[in-house]
Amino acid sequence: MVKLKGFQKLTLVDEALQTWFTALQVGKPKVVTVPLGEALGRILAEDFVANESLPRFDKSAMDGYAVKAADLAGASQSKPVVLKLTQADQVEAKQAKQIWTGHPIPKGADAVVMLENTQKHGDDLEVWGQLAPWTNISKVGEDIKQGDLLVKAGTRLNPYSMGLAAALGHTTLKVAAKPKITIIATGNEITEVGTQRASNQIYDSNKTMVAAMCHELGAETTDLGIAKDDVDEIAKKIKDALKTHDAVITTGGTSVGGFDLVPDAVNKLGKPGVIVHGVALRPAMPTAVATLEGKPVLILSGNPVAAVIGFEVFGRPLVCMMLGMPKTEPRPIVTAKLAHRVTSALGRKTYVRVRVVNKNGELVAEPVSAKGSGSISTMTMSNGYLIVTENREGILEGETVTIQMFGTVEEA
Amino acid sequence: MVKLKGFQKLTLVDEALQTWFTALQVGKPKVVTVPLGEALGRILAEDFVANESLPRFDKSAMDGYAVKAADLAGASQSKPVVLKLTQADQVEAKQAKQIWTGHPIPKGADAVVMLENTQKHGDDLEVWGQLAPWTNISKVGEDIKQGDLLVKAGTRLNPYSMGLAAALGHTTLKVAAKPKITIIATGNEITEVGTQRASNQIYDSNKTMVAAMCHELGAETTDLGIAKDDVDEIAKKIKDALKTHDAVITTGGTSVGGFDLVPDAVNKLGKPGVIVHGVALRPAMPTAVATLEGKPVLILSGNPVAAVIGFEVFGRPLVCMMLGMPKTEPRPIVTAKLAHRVTSALGRKTYVRVRVVNKNGELVAEPVSAKGSGSISTMTMSNGYLIVTENREGILEGETVTIQMFGTVEEA
Numbered sequence: 001m002v003k004l005k006g007f008q009k010l011t012l013v014d015e016a017l018q019t020w021f022t023a024l025q026v027g028k029p030k031v032v033t034v035p036l037g038e039a040l041g042r043i044l045a046e047d048f049v050a051n052e053s054l055p056r057f058d059k060s061a062m063d064g065y066a067v068k069a070a071d072l073a074g075a076s077q078s079k080p081v082v083l084k085l086t087q088a089d090q091v092e093a094k095q096a097k098q099i100w101t102g103h104p105i106p107k108g109a110d111a112v113v114m115l116e117n118t119q120k121h122g123d124d125l126e127v128w129g130q131l132a133p134w135t136n137i138s139k140v141g142e143d144i145k146q147g148d149l150l151v152k153a154g155t156r157l158n159p160y161s162m163g164l165a166a167a168l169g170h171t172t173l174k175v176a177a178k179p180k181i182t183i184i185a186t187g188n189e190i191t192e193v194g195t196q197r198a199s200n201q202i203y204d205s206n207k208t209m210v211a212a213m214c215h216e217l218g219a220e221t222t223d224l225g226i227a228k229d230d231v232d233e234i235a236k237k238i239k240d241a242l243k244t245h246d247a248v249i250t251t252g253g254t255s256v257g258g259f260d261l262v263p264d265a266v267n268k269l270g271k272p273g274v275i276v277h278g279v280a281l282r283p284a285m286p287t288a289v290a291t292l293e294g295k296p297v298l299i300l301s302g303n304p305v306a307a308v309i310g311f312e313v314f315g316r317p318l319v320c321m322m323l324g325m326p327k328t329e330p331r332p333i334v335t336a337k338l339a340h341r342v343t344s345a346l347g348r349k350t351y352v353r354v355r356v357v358n359k360n361g362e363l364v365a366e367p368v369s370a371k372g373s374g375s376i377s378t379m380t381m382s383n384g385y386l387i388v389t390e391n392r393e394g395i396l397e398g399e400t401v402t403i404q405m406f407g408t409v410e411e412a
Numbered sequence: 413m414v415k416l417k418g419f420q421k422l423t424l425v426d427e428a429l430q431t432w433f434t435a436l437q438v439g440k441p442k443v444v445t446v447p448l449g450e451a452l453g454r455i456l457a458e459d460f461v462a463n464e465s466l467p468r469f470d471k472s473a474m475d476g477y478a479v480k481a482a483d484l485a486g487a488s489q490s491k492p493v494v495l496k497l498t499q500a501d502q503v504e505a506k507q508a509k510q511i512w513t514g515h516p517i518p519k520g521a522d523a524v525v526m527l528e529n530t531q532k533h534g535d536d537l538e539v540w541g542q543l544a545p546w547t548n549i550s551k552v553g554e555d556i557k558q559g560d561l562l563v564k565a566g567t568r569l570n571p572y573s574m575g576l577a578a579a580l581g582h583t584t585l586k587v588a589a590k591p592k593i594t595i596i597a598t599g600n601e602i603t604e605v606g607t608q609r610a611s612n613q614i615y616d617s618n619k620t621m622v623a624a625m626c627h628e629l630g631a632e633t634t635d636l637g638i639a640k641d642d643v644d645e646i647a648k649k650i651k652d653a654l655k656t657h658d659a660v661i662t663t664g665g666t667s668v669g670g671f672d673l674v675p676d677a678v679n680k681l682g683k684p685g686v687i688v689h690g691v692a693l694r695p696a697m698p699t700a701v702a703t704l705e706g707k708p709v710l711i712l713s714g715n716p717v718a719a720v721i722g723f724e725v726f727g728r729p730l731v732c733m734m735l736g737m738p739k740t741e742p743r744p745i746v747t748a749k750l751a752h753r754v755t756s757a758l759g760r761k762t763y764v765r766v767r768v769v770n771k772n773g774e775l776v777a778e779p780v781s782a783k784g785s786g787s788i789s790t791m792t793m794s795n796g797y798l799i800v801t802e803n804r805e806g807i808l809e810g811e812t813v814t815i816q817m818f819g820t821v822e823e824a
Contacts, residue, residue: 036605037635040624054787057612061786063667100671101715102786103601104612143787151792158819159624160791163716166617167788171606189515193448194583200469200516205578212452212571223449255475259512303513304575330820332744374473374514375466375555376579379572380563407570408742 010280012390013313013349020289020314021321023275024296029176029324036165039157042175043218043323048151048161051168053141058105062136065096065118065125066109069133080119080126096125105137112136144168154325156218178220179322182241183207186227186234186253186262187302205376206251206307210300213311214249217319217329229253235265242269242293246322249315252302254286262299266290274299280390282350283374284310303374309351312385331404334384336363338401342386343394353382356403359412365403383407422692424802425725425761432701432726433733435687436708441588441736448577451569454587455630455735460563460573463580465553470517474548477508477530477537478521481545492531492538508537517549524548556580566737568630590632591734594653595619598639598646598665598674599714617788618663618719622712625723626661629731629741641665647677654705658734661727664714666698674711678702686711692802694762695786696722715786721763724797743816746796748775750813754798755806765794768815771824777815795819 011019031045060066067083071094075081083096091097091108099105099112111131119126144150144164151161157173165173190204191197204226211221224241227234234253241248253262254277267273270292277288277299287310288299296318300310317328336356344350354365368382384403388395395401423431443457472478479495483506487493495508503509503520511517511524523543531538556562556576563573569585577585602616603609616638623633636653639646646665653660665674666689679685682704689700689711699722700711708730712722729740748768756762766777780794796815800807807813 036620037623040627054789056614063671100667102614138786144789150789158792159621159628160720160788160818162624163617163621163720164788164792166605166620167615167716169605169615193578193581202468202514203579203581205575208448208578209571209575211449212574215452216571255512259475304579308572308575332746332817333821334745335747374550376572376576377466377556377562380570380576405744409745 010278010285010348011276012280016276016279016289017314017317020275020291020296021317023272023291025294026296026321029179029322031174032177033172033174036162036171036173039162039165039173039175040159041218042157042173043325044151044153044155044157044161045174045176045324047149047153048165048173050144050146050148050150053146054144054167055138055140055142058140059138060099060101060103060105060112060136061138062112062114063100064112064114064136065127066091066099066106066112067096067127067131068093068109069111069131069135072111072113072127072130075127075130077128080128083125083127085120085123085125096127110134110137156325156329176323178218179247179319180222180245181214181219181247181249181319182222182224182245183210183214184224184227184234184237184241184248184250186229186250188229190226190252190302192226205304206300206302209304209308209376210249210251210311210315213308213315214319217316218323219319229261231261231265231268234262235268238265238292238297239269242295245295247296247298247318249298249300249311251300251307254288254299254301263288263290266292266297266299280348281309281313282345282348284313284351285348287314289314304376305374305378308379312351331406334363334403334405334409335400336365336403338386338395338397338399339364339366341394341397342367342388344388344392346393347390349390350388352386352388353378354384354386354403355382355410356384356405357410357412363409365401383410422690422697422760423688424692428688428691428701429726429729432687432703432708433729435684435703437706438708438733441591441734443586444589445584445586448574448583448585451574451577451585451587452571453630454569454585455737456563456565456567456569456573457586457588457736459561459565460577460585462556462558462560462562465558466556466579467550467552467554470552471550472511472513472515472517472524472548473550474524474526475512476524476526476548477539478503478511478518478524479508479539479543480505480521481523481543481547484523484525484539484542487539487542489540492540495537495539497532497535497537508539522546522549568737568741588735590630591659591731592634592657593626593631593659593661593731594634594636594657595622595626596636596639596646596649596653596660596662598641598662600641602638602664602714604638617716618712618714621716621720621788622661622663622723622727625720625727626731629728630735631731641673643673643677643680646674647680650677650704650709651681654707657707659708659710659730661710661712661723663712663719666700666711666713675700675702678704678709678711692760693721693725694757694760696725696763697760699726701726716788717786717790720791724763743818746775746815746817746821747812748777748815750798750807750809750811751776751778753806753809754779754800756800756804758805759802761802762800764798764800765790766796766798766815767794767822768796768817769822769824775821777813795822
């Protein structure tokens with residue numbers, strides 16, 4: 001057997017997450033009040049409880065006529081009952097008043113007959129059927145009762161919960177403050193997009209991706225630029241970031257080999273520092289997780305795909321927790337037939353990028369392979385992850401698999 | 413048979429959409445240039461074609477040592493080859509130079525031996541295996557070739573396509589301008605959230621929801637307030653809106669009965685005006701679609717759930733089209749077992765709100781029923797739609813159904 005250098009031991013993903021989160025003890029997020037119209041996608045910070053009942057008055061559930069149900073006894077299509085139309089506020093015996101869906105039931109009325117079951121003749125209204133009392137009436141509190149728990153704290157607000165808040169008279173909502181995350185890239189070989197690059201340099205793409213992945217979840221980011229491959233420079237940037245931010249995410253400067261500049265820089269800055277370095281995860285094995293001043297530091301690989309998957313596995317649960325969500329927000333899932341065999345190493349959790357395609361109604365997951373797994377194009381060609389668990393050495397062609405989707409299913 | 417008043421004829425959903433879209437002839441969206449960091453979720457306006465190849469130089473795919481493959485002929489663990497470590501720019505015969513993933517291959521080298529297959533002794537490097545030329549090297553253009561189509565116009569930008577743009581040196585991206593949509597609520601019975609309401613009035617929730625649904629897709633909205641139930645007032649607001657906006661969406665003032673103030677107002681303003689009024693859709697039958705000055709006017713019900721579903725069916729495809737997307741963005745889909753029978757009317761497309769729950773690994777769709785289907789709480793209690801097609805009269809308990817998700821699956 002070839003000796004595994006670099007990491008003496010790889011930590012299992014679940015164990016790494018648990019150890020890190022236990023060390024972190026992230027508290028409840030700060031609460032901010034935002035105008036209702038700006039609450040979309042924010043995370044509700046407090047249980048939303050109904051401050052009044054809905055409807056708050058008995059209202060019509062139909063377009064039609066408010067009547068006294070007793071007046072319609074025995075009515076049928078062959079033997080209609082005739083009522084007098086009224087414009088008054090109150091409906092008296094043998095009267096009917098036109099009413100629209102959602103409008104309050106006038107006094108004296110106790111049922112609404114649907115427009116379709118009537119015929120108007122001047123001031124007379126023929127009604128073709130009888131009704132039980134309270135037919136087609138939404139009674140006070142029928143939809144929502146004062147005190148009902150409507151939306152739980154930790155829920156991402158959608159248009160409908162915002163609508164419910166409006167219906168109950170709220171012009172603002174209390175949501176979790178956006179976690180402030182600093183992103184630092186490291187490496188002599190990378191340079192900022194839009195700047196001059198040396199012949200052996202490449203543009204940094206990691207900060208752009210990590211920032212966007214944070215934004216998707218609802219965090220705010222600050223770009224602290226690129227640190228050279230120098231422990232002191234990296235340490236200074238991380239120290240500065242911790243003063244004003246809730247978390248730090250770095251890319252590069254961590255590897256299977258000896259190039260552990262970021263873990264070294266973190267460990268120089270204090271205890272406990274690096275908690276796990278080297279994860280049984282493919283790609284993204286060199287990922288490290290750390291704590292400084294009680295704040296999380298996530299050390300991602302410099303390889304773009306490994307950085308993306310390191311964020312998926314460690315950054316996503318972290319940001320969800322910082323937002324006060326009860327668990328990591330799940331990605332949409334589909335089941336599909338695997339188009340080709342994939343191989344993976346026993347004992348490592350493997351994220352296979354796949355393209356899920358709808359072929360005549362059957363979903364097929366095509367593994368997106370590339371010689372250099374580091375190419376971001378394998379991410380843009382994919383729409384989901386097939387996660388191969390540690391106890392498997394691969395998955396056979398044709399097997400039914402569960403895919404975590406980050407894009408929409410393609411049509412073949 | 414009871415005579416159906418109000419609508420002489422209900423138009424099928426697909427026919428209504430097609431007739432409307434044919435009348436509209438929405439053009440390509442305006443193109444705006446946004447900084448890369450602000451492109452998340454925007455719709456790419458032009459095909460994104462690789463302006464250079466990636467990698468742009470031969471680079472290492474591994475942490476290890478750059479070598480000449482020929483020097484390793486015959487090497488094995490029992491019979492290692494020993495090379496001299498060099499710091500020079502060029503690798504000569506029998507030399508090795510340390511290299512990290514992603515870094516350029518030095519001149520003279522044509523393979524990279526993995527760190528794990530070596531042992532360093534001072535300036536000497538033992539190598540335990542032989543390699544074919546170009547092993548562990550990503551060659552120029554291996555990931556992406558100049559001229560490759562990377563992301564198609566009409567695609568919603570995700571973190572990975574943004575990363576690819578960064579890697580190729582783009583500081584900006586060309587995206588579709590946000591369609592400008594005006595929202596007008598109508599009705600004497602509604603009042604603005606945050607204002608004083610009369611005893612028979614309710615707060616408007618429709619504008620909040622419609623705006624948020626537009627924002628989710630990537631449109632910009634203007635709130636033109638509430639128009640009283642008055643054809644001239646409604647017409648004036650719509651006319652004003654059309655001067656500065658790309659589309660108008662109204663709520664209320666359209667019904668099965670005779671309360672067709674908004675369609676009347678639209679028809680007063682010009683031709684063709686209302687194109688379809690009354691759709692074979694439950695809820696949301698009173699939805700109307702119109703065209704004025706070539707711009708779309710979507711007339712939604714005042715019933716909040718009918719407004720939401722009218723938007724889902726007509727607004728969502730409209731906004732996607734205005735953004736230049738090739739088709740309506742699909743919602744994530746799951747298949748689930750229907751927990752209870754649902755009924756629907758033959759000839760009408762029915763949107764049943766359901767709550768999809770994971771019960772010990774089995775997805776179950778529970779119909780969310782409520783006496784008044786108009787309650788927004790039926791939306792906040794649900795996470796998806798079961799769409800019953802026109803040719804069915806309901807779906808039996810236990811049947812496997814496809815659900816369009818607007819929330820995440822709940823754990824039981």
